[in-house]
Amino acid sequence: MQRRDLLKAMAAFGVYAMVPSFARGANGAKKYDGVTLNVSTFSTAYPTLLRQWLPEFEALTGAKVNFDTPAFPVYNQRADLELSTKGSAYDVVNVTFIYTSRWINSGWLTPLDEFIANPNLTSAEWDVHDFLAGGLGPETGRDGKLYGIPWVVEGMISGASRFDLVTQAGLKYPDTTDDLVKVFQAVNKKERVAAYVTDSHYGWTFIPYLQAFGGNVFRNPPDDLFPTLDTPEAIAAADYFARLIREFGPNGGLTYTADQSTQALKLGRVNFSDSSQPYLAQLGDPASSRTLKTVNFGQLVQGPAGRFPGMAVHALGIPAGSKNKEAAWAFIQWALSKQTTQRAVQAGYGSPTRRSDIDSQAYRSKQIINGVDLAQLSLSAIERAAQGGYMKYRTVDVYPQVDQQLNKAIALIISGQLSAKQAMQQAQTASIADLKRSGAKI
Amino acid sequence: MKGKTNWRSQQRNAWLAGLMPSIILLVVITLLPAMALVITSLTPLSLTNPQETFNFSDPLINYRQLLEDPRFLNSIITQIKLSLVSVLFQVIIGLGLALLLNGTSAWLHTARTLFLIPMVLPPIIVALIWKIIYTPDISPLHQVLELWGITLNSLIANPATALWAIAVADIWQWFPFTMLMVLAALQMIPRDPLEAASLDGASARNIFRYIVLPYIKPVLVVCALFRLIDSFKAFPLIYILTDGGPGTVTEVTNYYGFIQAFNFSYWGYGSAIAVVILVGVFVLSYIIGKAGWSDERKASA
Numbered sequence: 001m002q003r004r005d006l007l008k009a010m011a012a013f014g015v016y017a018m019v020p021s022f023a024r025g026a027n028g029a030k031k032y033d034g035v036t037l038n039v040s041t042f043s044t045a046y047p048t049l050l051r052q053w054l055p056e057f058e059a060l061t062g063a064k065v066n067f068d069t070p071a072f073p074v075y076n077q078r079a080d081l082e083l084s085t086k087g088s089a090y091d092v093v094n095v096t097f098i099y100t101s102r103w104i105n106s107g108w109l110t111p112l113d114e115f116i117a118n119p120n121l122t123s124a125e126w127d128v129h130d131f132l133a134g135g136l137g138p139e140t141g142r143d144g145k146l147y148g149i150p151w152v153v154e155g156m157i158s159g160a161s162r163f164d165l166v167t168q169a170g171l172k173y174p175d176t177t178d179d180l181v182k183v184f185q186a187v188n189k190k191e192r193v194a195a196y197v198t199d200s201h202y203g204w205t206f207i208p209y210l211q212a213f214g215g216n217v218f219r220n221p222p223d224d225l226f227p228t229l230d231t232p233e234a235i236a237a238a239d240y241f242a243r244l245i246r247e248f249g250p251n252g253g254l255t256y257t258a259d260q261s262t263q264a265l266k267l268g269r270v271n272f273s274d275s276s277q278p279y280l281a282q283l284g285d286p287a288s289s290r291t292l293k294t295v296n297f298g299q300l301v302q303g304p305a306g307r308f309p310g311m312a313v314h315a316l317g318i319p320a321g322s323k324n325k326e327a328a329w330a331f332i333q334w335a336l337s338k339q340t341t342q343r344a345v346q347a348g349y350g351s352p353t354r355r356s357d358i359d360s361q362a363y364r365s366k367q368i369i370n371g372v373d374l375a376q377l378s379l380s381a382i383e384r385a386a387q388g389g390y391m392k393y394r395t396v397d398v399y400p401q402v403d404q405q406l407n408k409a410i411a412l413i414i415s416g417q418l419s420a421k422q423a424m425q426q427a428q429t430a431s432i433a434d435l436k437r438s439g440a441k442i
Numbered sequence: 443m444k445g446k447t448n449w450r451s452q453q454r455n456a457w458l459a460g461l462m463p464s465i466i467l468l469v470v471i472t473l474l475p476a477m478a479l480v481i482t483s484l485t486p487l488s489l490t491n492p493q494e495t496f497n498f499s500d501p502l503i504n505y506r507q508l509l510e511d512p513r514f515l516n517s518i519i520t521q522i523k524l525s526l527v528s529v530l531f532q533v534i535i536g537l538g539l540a541l542l543l544n545g546t547s548a549w550l551h552t553a554r555t556l557f558l559i560p561m562v563l564p565p566i567i568v569a570l571i572w573k574i575i576y577t578p579d580i581s582p583l584h585q586v587l588e589l590w591g592i593t594l595n596s597l598i599a600n601p602a603t604a605l606w607a608i609a610v611a612d613i614w615q616w617f618p619f620t621m622l623m624v625l626a627a628l629q630m631i632p633r634d635p636l637e638a639a640s641l642d643g644a645s646a647r648n649i650f651r652y653i654v655l656p657y658i659k660p661v662l663v664v665c666a667l668f669r670l671i672d673s674f675k676a677f678p679l680i681y682i683l684t685d686g687g688p689g690t691v692t693e694v695t696n697y698y699g700f701i702q703a704f705n706f707s708y709w710g711y712g713s714a715i716a717v718v719i720l721v722g723v724f725v726l727s728y729i730i731g732k733a734g735w736s737d738e739r740k741a742s743a
Contacts (some may be wrong), residue, residue, distance in 0.1 A: 077704050077705075080489065080707065081489070081704070084489035084707065102698060125575070180566065188591075236462070250600065251584075251593070251596050251599075252576075252577060252578045252595075252596025252599040253576040254599040254687075254688055255577075255596065255684070255687075256600045257690075260577075264579065267579075269579060288552070346565045355518070400705060400706060401705075401706050404701065404705060407687075408687065408690060410448075411689050412688070412689035412690075414688070415599065415600065415687075415688035417601050417688070417689050417691070421460045430513065433507075433511070433628060435713060436626055437486075437490065437507070438488055438708070439486070
């Protein structure tokens with residue numbers, strides 16, 4: 001035997017020894033030979049990494065994977081429709097945060113506890129408790145069972161692409177809603193840079209301000225879902241927030257998506273934005289960001305009632321109608337194994353969900369941009385949201401309807417069609433009508 | 443007599459047998475889904491509440507709610523505004539260009555081909571082209587105006603201009619349809635009356651008014667009504683450019699139905715909206731039948 005053959009044999013033995021229990025079949029056969037798994041998530045960083053490594057999973061298990069990653073809204077519509085029919089078109093789906101309660105509590109997903117507890121299907125080192133509690137919480141149904149394993153936990157933070165303009169004005173990073181307006185007044189249109197823009201999905205970006213002013217979406221979610229969009233606090237928050245975009249936003253700021261907002265910051269056309277960490281971390285990309293040297297980050301501002309940064313969790317789950325549940329679990333286990341998530345972090349993935357990854361030097365060192373620890377900012381937002389419980393509004397099954405009403409209301413105020421009071425009262429009335437139509441008891 | 447009846451009956455049966463595959467296909471692919479739509483519209487079906495699929499306890503509840511839904515009523519007004527303006531300009535521009543390009547030179551042939559491009563582009567590409575034009579940061583239109591010192595506010599973020607911005611994009615995409623139809627009609631006009639009028643000293647304006655226009659009028663009517671029906675299906679432009687906003691100023695009925703069915707999963711309510719659109723399209727189709735083909739019917743009678 002030559003040295004090269006020996007090395008090959010040793011490598012093969014090593015790979016076999018590392019093959020986890022989910023992949024081992026009888027007599028050395030691949031466990032899921034002949035199985036085709038249909039996996040669908042929306043298109044973003046983690047699925048892009050997984051796609052590169054899919055051949056390894058297929059070689060390990062024998063399963064063939066069809067990996068579909070449409071855009072976020074397209075994915076949600078498709079998945080919602082497919083899950084509602086309890087069809088078998090998908091074996092693994094992304095459990096979208098806003099649909100979590102709707103999909104889990106309607107019985108459209110498969111509980112994962114039995115797979116996790118079965119040592120023949122899940123190795124002990126996989127360790128579900130390594131995932132952030134704040135990430136697992138929303139994936140737990142009313143029955144106490146776990147329905148999704150998180151692959152991204154996003155905390156909302158604030159970013160400033162041209163913080164040099166703020167420094168020149170003799171100001172600090174804004175910490176309160178009052179500070180924010182003062183800073184924007186000082187820097188708006190300086191060097192043709194608009195002060196602020198954010199994602200026009202206002203049902204996401206407006207809520208931290210709504211809660212900071214003491215308002216909320218529902219009276220007491222998830223138990224009391226009576227909308228509270230026309231309270232004085234909600235109207236004041238809507239007025240304040242709409243002013244940020246109307247007075248300090250770029251031309252057409254009302255139509256900016258999350259990607260557009262990030263791009264505007266990277267090009268230095270807009271200074272501040274509130275967004276989740278994976279978006280704002282792109283400002284630190286030397287290949288595409290023109291504002292790398294002037295960027296700064298901070299927590300979302302606090303208002304009279306406190307600080308309420310948003311948080312979103314997306315997870316992988318198995319549809320109730322899947323005919324390949326065991327193989328689907330093998331895929332999830334592989335996609336979110338310590339080896340795979342560590343590898344993703346090494347490749348630059350910015351939103352790991354395992355505590356072991358978040359605490360790793362490899363991750364932390366990549367998240368320091370211009371001396372600011374983005375990971376810590378995001379983590380504190382996630383922990384604040386998990387402890388404060390104020391994100392419960394978002395995972396109730398009727399939130400998509402109210403989310404739409406909020407999008408419309410804020411757009412109406414920004415575009416000057418209605419006053420804050422009129423728009424929020426209209427949103428309140430329309431939300432109640434929508435909720436009644438859904439059969440919700442309010 | 444009996445023999446004649448038998449022959450007619452056999453003839454009818456033969457026609458029926460020949461038509462039967464088409465009729466069955468039509469029923470399966472058109473009538474059954476339409477019936478399912480109407481039946482669903484009589485239930486409060488929501489995807490999160492599938493047990494309501496066959497709940498007919500209050501079959502008109504969706505229709506009653508539609509009458510009291512200001513967003514739905516507003517969407518009809520928006521639909522009418524968008525349809526009328528875009529169809530009117532599509533017909534005028536299409537007619538004008540067809541008259542200009544009605545000739546045999548190679549230049550005109552090339553120009554005709556170029557003008558057809560918007561119509562053959564996939565709707566999503568048309569929407570993306572106009573998204574670029576209307577986004578101030580990357581828009582060549584905004585950049586050129588800025589060079590001249592003119593700051594143009596975003597047309598799709600302004601409630602006063604958003605609907606008309608969509609109408610412009612729709613006109614750009616569909617004027618070639620009228621142009622193509624009118625060009626075909628123009629080339630069918632016999633040369634004799636045109637030459638006779640010309641020899642008699644008729645002006646170009648009068649030739650157009652008294653000879654050309656009467657010839658192409660049925661085509662123009664059919665074009666306008668086809669485009670009117672098609673305008674009810676406006677979707678990609680609104681989805682990509684404005685998402686129905688700002689607020690609801692560009693939310694047409696079709697788009698509102700989409701939101702109810704696919705964003706909120708209110709399939710009963712969304713189906714009721716679709717049925718209302720269907721009725722509207724039927725009415726327009728009836729008008730097409732009456733107006734578009736009436737001359738031909740008279741001629742063949």
